Amino acid sequence: MLGIDPGSVRTGWGVVERDGQRQRGIAAGVIRVKETAPLAERLEAIHRGVCAVLAEHKPDAVAIEEVFFARFAQAALVLGHARGVALLAAAQAGLSVSTYPPSVVKRAVVGSGRAEKTQVALLVGTLLGMRELPGVDATDALAIAITHLNVSRLGV
Amino acid sequence: MLGIDPGSVRTGWGVVERDGQRQRGIAAGVIRVKETAPLAERLEAIHRGVCAVLAEHKPDAVAIEEVFFARFAQAALVLGHARGVALLAAAQAGLSVSTYPPSVVKRAVVGSGRAEKTQVALLVGTLLGMRELPGVDATDALAIAITHLNVSRLGV
Numbered sequence: 001m002l003g004i005d006p007g008s009v010r011t012g013w014g015v016v017e018r019d020g021q022r023q024r025g026i027a028a029g030v031i032r033v034k035e036t037a038p039l040a041e042r043l044e045a046i047h048r049g050v051c052a053v054l055a056e057h058k059p060d061a062v063a064i065e066e067v068f069f070a071r072f073a074q075a076a077l078v079l080g081h082a083r084g085v086a087l088l089a090a091a092q093a094g095l096s097v098s099t100y101p102p103s104v105v106k107r108a109v110v111g112s113g114r115a116e117k118t119q120v121a122l123l124v125g126t127l128l129g130m131r132e133l134p135g136v137d138a139t140d141a142l143a144i145a146i147t148h149l150n151v152s153r154l155g156v
Numbered sequence: 157m158l159g160i161d162p163g164s165v166r167t168g169w170g171v172v173e174r175d176g177q178r179q180r181g182i183a184a185g186v187i188r189v190k191e192t193a194p195l196a197e198r199l200e201a202i203h204r205g206v207c208a209v210l211a212e213h214k215p216d217a218v219a220i221e222e223v224f225f226a227r228f229a230q231a232a233l234v235l236g237h238a239r240g241v242a243l244l245a246a247a248q249a250g251l252s253v254s255t256y257p258p259s260v261v262k263r264a265v266v267g268s269g270r271a272e273k274t275q276v277a278l279l280v281g282t283l284l285g286m287r288e289l290p291g292v293d294a295t296d297a298l299a300i301a302i303t304h305l306n307v308s309r310l311g312v
Contacts, residue, residue: 040247043240073229080236081243084199088241091196 002059003145004050004090005137006082009035011046012137015057016128016145023149025128027057028138039078043085050089062090063148065140066099100147105140108147158215159301160206160246161293162238165191167202168293171213172284172301179305181284183213184294195234199241206245218246219304221296222255256303261296264303 005012014028031049033042064086067079090097103113109127110119121139125131127146133139161168170184187205189198220242223235246253259269265283266275277295281287283302289295 038253040243040253043244044247047244067233073232076229077223077232077236077239080233081240083233084237084240085244087196087237088199088203088244091200097194097196 001145001149002053002057002062003141003143003148004062004064004086005140005144006046006064006079006086007137008039008042008078008082009033010135010137011049011082011086012135012139012141013050013053014138014142014145015053015059016142016149018149023128023146025124025130025142028130028134028142029053030135030137039081043081046082047085047089050086051092054089054093054095059095061098061148062095063098063100063144065105065144066101098148098151100144100151104151105143105147108150109143157301157305158209158213158218159297159299159304160218160220160242161296161300162202162220162235162242163293164195164198164234164238165189166291166293167205167238167242168291168295168297169206169209170294170298170301171209171215172298172305174305179284179302181280181286181298184286184290184298185209186291186293195237199237202238203241203245206242207248210245210249210251215251217254217304218251219254219256219300221261221300222257254304254307256300256307260307261299261303264306265299 001016003014011031015026017024017026031046033045087097106115106120107113109123120143124139124142125133128142157172159170167187171182173180173182187202189201243253262271262276263269265279276299280295280298281289
């Protein structure tokens with residue numbers, strides 16, 4: 001199970017596996033692209049990065065956060081570009097993509113839809129038995145992967 | 157020269173070549189994707205469509221409209237996905253991508269930055285010697301290609 005937290009500069013990813021009743025963190029990281037590079041080149045780097053993760057970890061499914069923006073349309077547009085190439089990479093690998101709203105991710109990890117980011121990060125590490133977490137973007141990606149495994153286990 | 161007008165359902169494209177002092181419309185079309193398909197599949201279809209156009213027409217550069225949204229962040233996000241995979245296809249083909257604001261495109265084609273869409277469409281057909289234009293999305297894509305050729309000729 002691969003969770004992705006796309007961004008135009010940092011795209012977090014995290015691989016989580018079911019291990020009996022528990023979940024295990026397999027690997028996580030951040031695809032960083034040069035902020036100063038032209039957008040098309042940055043998108044190519046993100047796409048290449050996600051494809052490399054898919055090739056190395058061969059997940060059976062992909063999950064990504066749903067995005068709701070009330071404001072900041074320009075930020076939404078830029079994020080859409082990064083999210084688009086990440087989704088493309090999943091589709092090209094023949095994988096189904098699930099999306100979850102941020103509140104569902106927080107509830108799945110912490111138990112409350114209004115949890116703080118730091119709480120989420122702490123519990124992701126504990127749940128997955130990972131001592132070192134490679135930054136907040138990767139933690140968010142792992143949280144999405146955990147959510148998918150929980151939701152699909154419950155058959156919700 | 158390939159102009160692209162990306163959208164989540166219809167992505168217009170148009171190939172324009174310089175022909176001495178004039179410009180000539182080579183081909184134009186619209187990549188249509190099923191509105192009901194999952195987003196990742198739609199993005200794959202758009203990416204595949206743009207790659208096919210690049211492979212068939214081998215343009216030397218790509219131009220695409222700049223997008224400014226004051227409102228409608230959700231629309232901006234969805235458009236960003238489509239625009240992202242179109243830009244990715246250009247980058248994967250090793251092509252440079254130029255972007256132009258809508259007002260510059262209108263001025264390049266009609267002579268006024270406030271021209272109506274119908275005026276743009278009419279003049280695109282006349283300028284390129286194309287009698288039949290395959291819909292408004294393709295016309296917009298041709299207009300962007302015309303803009304790029306004009307701007308690069310003037311060395312602006």
